[in-house]
Amino acid sequence: MKRLELAALYRDFTVYAAKEVTVCGWVKTIRDSKALGFIELNDGSTFKNLQVVFEESKINNFKEVTKFNVGSAVIVTGTVVLTPEAKQPYEIHAAQITLEGASTPDYPLQKKRHSLEFLRSISYLRPRTNTFNAVFRVRSVTAYAIHKFFNERGFVYAHTPLITASDCEGAGEMFRVTTLDPVNPPLTEDGRVDFSQDFFGKPANLTVSGQLEAECMAMAFGNVYTFGPTFRAEKSNTTRHAAEFWMVEPEMAFADLDDDMRIVQEMMKYVIRYVLDTCPDEMAFFNQFYDKELIARLESLVEADFAHVTYTEAIELLEQHKDQFEYPVFWGCDLQTEHERYLTEQIFKKPVFVTDYPREIKAFYMRLNDDQKTVAAMDLLVPGIGEIVGGSQREERLDVLLKSLEYFKLDPKDYSWYLDLRKYGGTKHCGFGLGFERLVMYMTGVSNIRDVLPFPRTTGSAEY
């Protein structure tokens, strides 16, 4: 059997006009009247369906075919007939239709509108719906665009570890990884768990970020990026949090906060342009059914010169509109999503970098500015969502970094190798983190993180 994928057929359908082809796929709808029937077929290679016309006079199992259930897998051999006046530019007139795998009348994805909540309860089937066919293809294309962007710029893709024995970044939010007996773990003399008998000889967790390891790699390769799963054991049941999600974390040596913002801007524009160009059908679908302003907003991001404002300036701007906000605005406050969205949507009306945040609301590794109050941090805010990227120039001065650990009450012993990077040819460097699911949500207009992850893991839920 020489199978033709629908993506290839759509690409070159005029070449196949009046020719016989064999296609495989799943029945999305089927109907018939008298001696004529129609199957809408999808094979997953493209968002588009194909209309298959079958006639009692042309195939030898007409009656059987009319009884195929929605969801059945079929193999169709037939002639490509151009239909220039119809919505779809061609259809297939079947000469033979074979049942590859039957479906049952109780198949959950009958032709009707299903709620996203219902579809979440059948995650293993939902990729067959229009919405999830589009979401997961856009997710795949977005991932590829990210790899392509960094590869073209010579960045080395660094696989940083997921299991980590350092609990430096807030153990409370980390998952423990263990092979110890859960009921009767070995104990030390003073009654604590004897982790020396655990698999790694010490307590181990799932990482919350590959940044520190990426810095090691950047001090050898100059420009590197990670792209892999990351974990948070936060019990927050929101539409924006998952326990397992993917992050992109580039890290660049000999580069400062301006370089950081430049590469973020280039990356965002490149990735969005690539997806708009590669997935026009999927994006049109999202624009029609999920967010009427989606494509306009993405196109305008690609064209925009991103704005830049310091945190201090941003607070001054927001204070002029403080009656608009639920949360108070003052120098030293952590910006809330309402503040971020007001800045990017109302004040700047385009993507905006906010830089130089108060040190106390940011991480220990961010470079202290000369004012001794702020750090060289950077968040990118975009209309419709707020923060989408967070980054910083890293503290490369060993003495200042040691004081910063003290300031944040962290133990230098836990960071000896990280500190060593500053001893052995440390350089000015910077990096950022992009939450991949947040980007996919932004690209698709889908508003629940559970709907952009194929098999989402959240509090109380780890099905399949």
Place this chain on the structure above:
Amino acid sequence: MKRLELAALYRDFTVYAAKEVTVCGWVKTIRDSKALGFIELNDGSTFKNLQVVFEESKINNFKEVTKFNVGSAVIVTGTVVLTPEAKQPYEIHAAQITLEGASTPDYPLQKKRHSLEFLRSISYLRPRTNTFNAVFRVRSVTAYAIHKFFNERGFVYAHTPLITASDCEGAGEMFRVTTLDPVNPPLTEDGRVDFSQDFFGKPANLTVSGQLEAECMAMAFGNVYTFGPTFRAEKSNTTRHAAEFWMVEPEMAFADLDDDMRIVQEMMKYVIRYVLDTCPDEMAFFNQFYDKELIARLESLVEADFAHVTYTEAIELLEQHKDQFEYPVFWGCDLQTEHERYLTEQIFKKPVFVTDYPREIKAFYMRLNDDQKTVAAMDLLVPGIGEIVGGSQREERLDVLLKSLEYFKLDPKDYSWYLDLRKYGGTKHCGFGLGFERLVMYMTGVSNIRDVLPFPRTTGSAEY
């Protein structure tokens, strides 16, 4: 500062001849005599070093520069001078050398040969050595080649979950993921751990394979692949096993074992060709220092028509040489590495697919052949290493799959959604798994898995 990366300089060095450029990098070696000095500089953008010549009469801090330690980060501005008679085609004559970050005299990576064992003890610094600069760049390029290969063929990149609540595939070898109190976990009335109070409301583990979830995606998209971390809690302290490693797992609908072998062969040739073309310096280095036959072996793989033999035929062939082996050869035995290597190196002298293994030594989901004794499994064996890919056609027949679960003493209740895939338009389908580290070892001639993972996790070891 307009910085030029060494990769760009090497690509177009004739364009920069006699021009002034600024480069950044780390001092690999430094020496001087009288009024003249030389720095070998590397910035990580390429495997190649750059020679910087500095003269007392040309720079204003000659004495200071001669005291720079190996490992220091420097910024050099100078003129590109072509040296057609020398080993390197050009050098830079410095007008200015600035210390960006000092190093110390005790910097561990002085110019001398270091053992791989020693370098493993400083994983955070070893990417700066020639070997690991080459290994991790080849790793990155190999990863990109894999994405490019599948993207060009329309495969959807599927992010299957790492945390899984199904313990169907041998809980003994899995890591438990938990947020319960390790000393005093909540207990049920009968004294067992009350996992309903754990983060996911049930016991959760780190996955050993994304295949079953990838099958869900293939039943929607046709062709998909995963590429992500996978885990094994095996306490085997060998050169080939890590607790955390990366796997590529494609899955294809409407495809059988022949299609499976075809795509494996195409992928292997594509990826190896891409790396040979993209990383000539790194590959020449491995060929010189790690395996003198490396490039010849890889080139011959790209040219070869892979052989194909059934397991039954393979056993017959091996039985003719049974005095060569430590482990006995008989129908029903699991092939050992010595058997695999004998087949591919001595008998076929090229890559060989072995198919149709006895069902009892393979997994429950592999398609039962008509002989009722063997399954449509497929391993690819390559010279120098043995098995590098393992795959199969999957059992799409619900009744046969149910019997297979029974045969392997597995509970159908644990597989209800997997079984449903056969109820709702199941199709003939197949897939395979490629251990990414094993491929990188094969590409580089590096023989310990700890040396192709940036931060390896093995029994008793999870540093950084």
